[in-house]
Amino acid sequence: MKLILLGCGTVNLSLLEILLERRLDLSARHGFRPKIVAAVDSRGAAVSPNGLDIEELIRVKKSKGSVAQTGSSGRVGMNALDVISTVDADIVVEAIPTNLKTGEPSLSYVKRAMETGKHVVTANKGPLALTADLLPGLANRKELFFRFSGAVGGGTPILDLAARCSLGDRIVGFQGVFNGTTNYILSELEAGLTFEAALKAAKERGYTETDPLIDIRGLDSASKLVILSNAVFDTRMKLENVKVKGIQGVTRARVAHAATRGRVIRLIASGGNAPAVAPMEIPRESPLAVNSAMNVVTFELEHSGSITISGKGAGGRETAGALLRDILTIHAKLGGFNASRDETAPRVATVV
Amino acid sequence: MKLILLGCGTVNLSLLEILLERRLDLSARHGFRPKIVAAVDSRGAAVSPNGLDIEELIRVKKSKGSVAQTGSSGRVGMNALDVISTVDADIVVEAIPTNLKTGEPSLSYVKRAMETGKHVVTANKGPLALTADLLPGLANRKELFFRFSGAVGGGTPILDLAARCSLGDRIVGFQGVFNGTTNYILSELEAGLTFEAALKAAKERGYTETDPLIDIRGLDSASKLVILSNAVFDTRMKLENVKVKGIQGVTRARVAHAATRGRVIRLIASGGNAPAVAPMEIPRESPLAVNSAMNVVTFELEHSGSITISGKGAGGRETAGALLRDILTIHAKLGGFNASRDETAPRVATVV
Known part of the structure; x- marks a missing residue:
């Protein structure tokens, strides 16, 4: 199975590391033997129709800053659209930074990938939250x-869980905490830090988006609310349809006041008739009262x-695991799964 | 799609009700139009190759105590093995009481179903926990x-969640509360009830197995531990391989003592190198410290x-939902899913 990787930041680097570490397991258990036929970053690409050397790719990216420096495979200045248009592949794996204003350039990349007949796996919220069913519709038509x-x-x-729950029953609503940064900040406010100190700590831990206001103003949560709502309720909602209030007004004093009544403040995304994101006071025993950078729904x-x-909720390794889950699912649906390996006991019951 | 229902207790009656209520939705969204070609209870069967009238089936079972009283379709004394052997069907849906000593008669029913070429959906722990890979192996061969x-x-x-997690990452261990009855009893001990009073309350709410000792001695938890372990770790474990300690020795005083240190007692099933079920003291804030009849892992x-x-963790309606989830998954895998209905937006991302 031939993969093109777009973006070589933490997420796709983690994916490459996982593919290396689990090479034997992925082959034996899933019949999955990936070839990275191209990888692209902001300075260029590495291309090899027979598959790039994954170890070399990781080493070059880490030491020289760009995959375009990869020996004879390196292509300085070659951009993602060129790669997608000219390189033969089964799946385009897209993990470039999110843009919640226009969805670009991810939106164009995904469109081009589909137009050239490639399946797409992405962790990018932008295009999905901004264009409702544009990309899913294109994928269906193609x-x-x-x-x-x-x-x-x-x-x-x-x-995935939402999809399983929807089979046996009907989801009538949901509430969740979808942003680790703000949850971390709110947890630190409880511990007595000021908002500024808590934000600084979140930044130092690498939790925040490039622009932390995306987190703090609730836009990251809202974009996830849109994506989950559309999946659960079959709607065609966009980011602009969500009523959003961030945590910028939440002070250490307000958090302390809530604590005196056994309550905590969390940035809650509510899906259903009135989709909204807002800081809410909830009981400390509520399942939604998770701490630190956890997500919950x-x-x-x-x-x-x-x-x-x-x-x-986040982290390069975690998100790379989600990409791999999607890649393996497509691999199985395309019939690439080696059925003869599937004879171990309760594997019969697993989902693909 | 033709279904045979074995057992017409709370679970399969709930399934019939769901099939009635969601008839339009299941047809439109999943292309699923089930025919109940037979239903069996302890007194006989109802059989109709063109599909039984579901409303009539529910009414007769509730009013006359047995589906064998269903007009011209009723077959007093016809047993499950006869029905499985002689009635043509796609899936046998088995929901008879669990037997953790021999797994019978469920074990024989499931075997006969597979031997006659029928897919099987069950909520029964017995055969799976007692015979390791016997049934999954048979299913694979057939x-x-x-x-x-x-x-x-x-x-x-x-x-299902375990299967999804195992795709992108590797599960190295798990801990869970798998028995609602004992969890309810432990929660009530916290509230000040004696063990006897708490057990009585659990019985009145319909939480306990026919023999509540199965719950209290930890056997129900252990059987679920076996099934989940085999699924997660690809092992061929049996119930006899689990070290089991129940909650029979847990007193109100011990629970109260734990509470003074901010801790609660829960019957924890641990999966991994040393599979075991035992009452454990855990912090009240632990994600495992769920209350009442909840399950968690x-x-x-x-x-x-x-x-x-x-x-x-239990309940007729809930378990029936799990059966339906499995039935729809098989229906989709057999190609019964009406792909043309699958064009709504992010449904593209759902799991089948």
């Missing part, structure tokens, strides 16, 4: 797989009560 | 689907930290 489970919850398979089901899932 | 997501966690898709991943899921 009969291509388009998967983005890393876009909500990072490594925590929130979209509670799905309210029509008949089966509520189901809650929590886990790390 | 190239049949065998799904049992309702056997662990009831309506909460724990096995935390998966420890090699690279992505931990992922926790919680929800109702």
